[in-house]
Amino acid sequence: MLADRDMAVADHLATTMYPTPTEIIAFHCHQAAEKYLKGALVALGEEPPYIHDLDRLRLQAEKHRPSFNAIASFCTVITHFAVQPRYDEGLSISESDMRTVLHHAKAIRDFLQNEIPELFLTI
Numbered sequence: 001m002l003a004d005r006d007m008a009v010a011d012h013l014a015t016t017m018y019p020t021p022t023e024i025i026a027f028h029c030h031q032a033a034e035k036y037l038k039g040a041l042v043a044l045g046e047e048p049p050y051i052h053d054l055d056r057l058r059l060q061a062e063k064h065r066p067s068f069n070a071i072a073s074f075c076t077v078i079t080h081f082a083v084q085p086r087y088d089e090g091l092s093i094s095e096s097d098m099r100t101v102l103h104h105a106k107a108i109r110d111f112l113q114n115e116i117p118e119l120f121l122t123i
Helices: 002-016 022-043 052-064 064-080 095-115
Strands: none
Touching: 002 022, 002 095, 022 052, 022 064, 022 095, 052 064, 064 095
């Protein structure tokens, strides 16, 4: 799954690069979370929209499974720190914020592994 590759890249950069490329790590965390959520929508029988807003993707999934509310705050934080830096060069992400985004992306992944395990099956 491509989302797993984004998470692996984020982990690798967070542990091996100095100075830590916080904006790039946040971008990969966002990409992973977006791909996980869009995969969940497909598994739920929905066509994922062409958007980057994790809150909107989560709300679409929540229509099928109210349990998606459990990841609401994670989606909000990641969207805030990951979408804006793509377009605003003046915004930087602290290492602490980057670690929060990394943690939240993993929490979304872990939630989906429990909620929709077939999303993570490999052939």
